[in-house]
Amino acid sequence: MSSFSVNEPSNRTKWFAGSLVILYAIITMIPLVWIALTGFKSPADAISYPPKYIIGSDSEAGFQPTLEGYVNLFTTRTRQTQEFLDANPPENWADEIVRKYDMVIVGPSKFGERFLNSVIIGFGSTFLSVFLGTLAAYAFSRFKIPLADDLLFFILSTRMMPPIAVAIPIFLMFRNLGLSDTHLGMILLYTAVNISLAVWLLKSFIDGIPTEYEEAALIDGYTRFQAFYKVVLPQAATGIASTAIFCLIFAWNEYAFAVLLTTANAQTAPPFIPTIIGIGGLDWPAIAAGVTLFLLPVMIFTILLRKHLLRGITFGAVRK
Amino acid sequence: MSDRTIDRVASATPPPVARKIRGLSDRAIAWIFVAPTIFLLLAINIFPLIWTIRLSFTNYKANRIGREVKEIGFRNYERILTDSDIWLNMQATAHFLIWTIFFQVLIGFTLAWLINKKFKGNDLWTTIIVLPMMLSPAVVGNFWKFLYQPQIGLFNYIIAFFTGKEPSSFEMLGQVNLAPWSIVIVDTWMWTPFVMLICLAGLRSIPDYIYEAAEIDRASKLRQFFTITIPMVLPFLMLAVLFRGIENFKMFDLVVQLTGGGPGSTTELTSINLKREAFEKWRTGYASAYAIILFVTVFGLASIYVKALNKVKER
Numbered sequence: 358m359s360s361f362s363v364n365e366p367s368n369r370t371k372w373f374a375g376s377l378v379i380l381y382a383i384i385t386m387i388p389l390v391w392i393a394l395t396g397f398k399s400p401a402d403a404i405s406y407p408p409k410y411i412i413g414s415d416s417e418a419g420f421q422p423t424l425e426g427y428v429n430l431f432t433t434r435t436r437q438t439q440e441f442l443d444a445n446p447p448e449n450w451a452d453e454i455v456r457k458y459d460m461v462i463v464g465p466s467k468f469g470e471r472f473l474n475s476v477i478i479g480f481g482s483t484f485l486s487v488f489l490g491t492l493a494a495y496a497f498s499r500f501k502i503p504l505a506d507d508l509l510f511f512i513l514s515t516r517m518m519p520p521i522a523v524a525i526p527i528f529l530m531f532r533n534l535g536l537s538d539t540h541l542g543m544i545l546l547y548t549a550v551n552i553s554l555a556v557w558l559l560k561s562f563i564d565g566i567p568t569e570y571e572e573a574a575l576i577d578g579y580t581r582f583q584a585f586y587k588v589v590l591p592q593a594a595t596g597i598a599s600t601a602i603f604c605l606i607f608a609w610n611e612y613a614f615a616v617l618l619t620t621a622n623a624q625t626a627p628p629f630i631p632t633i634i635g636i637g638g639l640d641w642p643a644i645a646a647g648v649t650l651f652l653l654p655v656m657i658f659t660i661l662l663r664k665h666l667l668r669g670i671t672f673g674a675v676r677k
Numbered sequence: 678m679s680d681r682t683i684d685r686v687a688s689a690t691p692p693p694v695a696r697k698i699r700g701l702s703d704r705a706i707a708w709i710f711v712a713p714t715i716f717l718l719l720a721i722n723i724f725p726l727i728w729t730i731r732l733s734f735t736n737y738k739a740n741r742i743g744r745e746v747k748e749i750g751f752r753n754y755e756r757i758l759t760d761s762d763i764w765l766n767m768q769a770t771a772h773f774l775i776w777t778i779f780f781q782v783l784i785g786f787t788l789a790w791l792i793n794k795k796f797k798g799n800d801l802w803t804t805i806i807v808l809p810m811m812l813s814p815a816v817v818g819n820f821w822k823f824l825y826q827p828q829i830g831l832f833n834y835i836i837a838f839f840t841g842k843e844p845s846s847f848e849m850l851g852q853v854n855l856a857p858w859s860i861v862i863v864d865t866w867m868w869t870p871f872v873m874l875i876c877l878a879g880l881r882s883i884p885d886y887i888y889e890a891a892e893i894d895r896a897s898k899l900r901q902f903f904t905i906t907i908p909m910v911l912p913f914l915m916l917a918v919l920f921r922g923i924e925n926f927k928m929f930d931l932v933v934q935l936t937g938g939g940p941g942s943t944t945e946l947t948s949i950n951l952k953r954e955a956f957e958k959w960r961t962g963y964a965s966a967y968a969i970i971l972f973v974t975v976f977g978l979a980s981i982y983v984k985a986l987n988k989v990k991e992r
Contacts, residue, residue: 366794375796381788382805385866389808391831392820404829406844489713496710500703508715515722517975519927521951522968525732525961526725529739549721552714581706612815612930617956627815631934641823648820652812659811663804666811670874 389652395645397422403641425454426642430468430633430650434460468647471629475609475651477540478625482547483604487597489548490555495585497556498563499571509560512553520550520613528618538622546614551604558603562596563589599665606655626651726972733966740959753966763967765942766950772857773864773932773946774925778918780865785872786914790906792873793880803877807870814867818934821863825849825935850936856944860932864925872917879913880906912990919982926975947971 366374394410395403402409402420409420428451436459445461447453452462497505527546528537536542566589574584590597616628630647633640659666701709733753737746757763788806792799809817824832828845837844849859883905891901929948932938938945938953945953951971955964 371794371796374791374794375799375802378788378791378796378799378802378806381784382802385806385809387831388821388824388866391824395823404826406829406834408829408831408834489717492710493714496707500707502707502711508711512714512718514976515718517923517972517979518722518726519929519948519951519968519971519975521927521929521948521955522729522972523722523725525739525955525965525968526728527721528956529728530725545717546721549717552717556714581701581703606811610813610815612813612934616815617952627813627930630816631819645820645823648816651816655811655813656808659808660804663800663807667803667807667874670871 389656392645393649395642396426396649397424398642398645399423399425400640400642403645423454424451426640426646428454428462429640429643430646431466432462433464433466434458435463437461466633467629468626468633471624471626472650474540474623475625475627478543478547478623479605479608481540481544482551482608483601485544485548486551486555486604487559487601490552490559490600491590491593491597493552493556494559494563495589498560499568509557512556516550516553521617524614524617527614531618538619538624540623543615543619543623543625546618547604547608547611550611550614551607554607555600555604558600559593559596562593562600565596566592595665599662602658602662602666606658609655729965729968732962733969735962737962737965738959739961749962753963754970756963757967757970762942763947763950766945766947769857769942769944770926770928770946773860773928773944774922776858776861777864777868777925778921780861781869781872781921782914782918784865785869785917786876786910788869788873789876789880792877803874807874809867810870812867814931815934817867818863818931822850822935825859827851851940853940853943856936856940860935860944863931863935864928867931868921868924872914872921875913875917875920876910879910882913883909908992912986915982915986915989919979919986922982923975923979926971926978 391410394412397412398409398420403426405420407418409418411419412422413419432451432455434455439459442456442459442461447456455462496502497509502508531537531542534542536545570588570592571584574588575581579587610627611625612627615625619625619628626647630644630651633643633647734748734750735746736749738744792803821832824830825848827833827848830844830849832849833844833847836842836847847855849855887905887909888901891905896904927948928946929952932944932946933949933952936944938949942950947967948971951964951967954960954967
């Protein structure tokens with residue numbers, strides 16, 4: 358857009374459009390900023406009225422930041438008698454925080470475990486969907502497969518099914534196969550959900566790689582396999598990476614299957630976070646801390662890799 | 678990766694077979710590459726679907742393993758379609774669908790149109806706006822519940838600040854007249870960026886020369902907007918509506934965390950109701966029939982819609 362164009366909006370238009378968009382962006386960020394702030398409040402500050410929003414101020418709208426929420430998120434605590442507390446001085450800074458409520462830390466909470474499950478299942482299913490998806494996408498892109506269009510549509514249509522509709526038989530199937538509440542079961546399940554998107558996305562990337570490179574390689578005596586992994590794969594690397602991010606985000610965020618098919622061993626973080634309970638009700642600072650820790654990786658990913666992500670989101674529309 | 682696998686396979690097999698593997702025909706490779714995907718989808722999508730269809734004709738209950746299973750024909754379907762409560766759930770779903778799509782299209786298109794004015798830094802702000810749609814819907818529902826708390830919630834505080842009402846005088850999640858709107862607001866907050874991105878792709882696909890030609894013909898800016906911009910973006914917009922429609926028809930996680938279907942059953946969308954029947958009341962056969970009805974509805978509506986979409990594209 359360096360040359361003059363009749364479509365180049367005037368500076369005043371740009372300024373006006375820009376301020377409206379920025380205003381929307383700020384409004385949209387308020388809930389997220391609020392949750393991040395709540396994670397650093399004490400339970401009393403978190404539910405005070407009017408809301409407190411100035412960090413470290415002594416005024417009525419201010420609160421002193423504390424790590425209570427994070428300590429509560431990662432630990433389990435019990436209330437103790439005064440004699441016990443007097444006899445056992447706090448062991449570390451975290452212990453000192455909970456002493457305010459006459460409590461002692463007795464061990465780690467389940468959050469670390471659930472977070473780790475999210476990581477294992479997320480990466481496991483992403484690897485598998487991208488691996489299988491790349492093979493299938495290459496085949497659909499380069500070879501004549503009978504009924505290719507129907508197969509591709511079939512692959513996509515599996516995404517229209519409401520998760521709860523397939524959850525019933527999957528629940529029964531997993532129960533019979535011993536896959537209930539296992540990492541392997543969840544990895545296979547998320548792979549099956551993700552693979553439709555992976556095949557379509559990767560096919561659009563591989564379609565964009567000219568076939569001449571492979572043909573040259575084949576003439577030089579490469580086999581099809583060699584041409585695939587030595588010529589096509591390196592060129593599809595960006596596409597593979599952005600597909601992987603999509604699969605990872607889906608698996609990371611998924612809730613319906615996780616809440617229905619896992620209970621303890623393989624439960625991921627999304628069904629766990631809302632169940633964090635403090636004294637006399639939900640422990641909002643601890644929940645907010647968990648939410649913050651859980652959402653942060655995705656937000657960082659989104660900002661760093663925005664170009665690839667945006668292409669992935671709009672691929673369906675841009676594709677002919 | 679496949680390098681080593683192939684070599685390993687090749688070295689472990691006698692020479693003639695090895696030669697065969699190395700020099701597989703294109704057709705064989707095509708099938709080897711596609712088969713695992715198809716197999717996985719058959720096993721985890723199609724097989725369960727067929728199983729659901731079978732179960733839907735029985736009175737099976739998944740929590741009673743020893744119980745005799747009887748074939749009861751179409752009785753489950755009859756019961757669902759004549760149940761007035763289920764029509765209430767359908768109504769709640771329709772309310773949710775229609776209003777979320779309305780707001781998301783309105784705000785999403787406007788934002789895309791503004792961003793397409795290419796002001797400085799529009800990339801950065803687009804990314805910030807996109808953030809909510811990348812997050813976990815269940816977790817989003819969970820923390821919006823906190824924002825919606827009467828008395829202590831930020832949402833009530835802000836509304837009270839601007840309207841002068843008492844912040845404890847209304848409960849977004851607890852009042853029958855407000856709860857359906859509370860879920861519309863959160864879904865709009867979360868998914869407007871999706872509609873925006875697709876509209877943006879549409880706006881950017883319009884070649885400049887069309888506007889230049891219009892300018893030469895002295896078409897006014899308003900006229901250009903209605904005769905060029907809108908028709909050219911329409912197919913994209915309709916696609917965004919399709920995706921949102923399918924997703925929101927299936928809506929479960931966000932609303933379950935936010936309202937759990939309440940108060941009463943005012944926000945009990947079909948998926949939530951289905952989950953109750955299947956995993957709380959354990960009426961597996963009945964719920965299976967329900968699932969099939971929902972699936973056929975989505976599939977049917979989507980196919981009709983896609984036909985309309987293709988007509989618009991052809992124009």
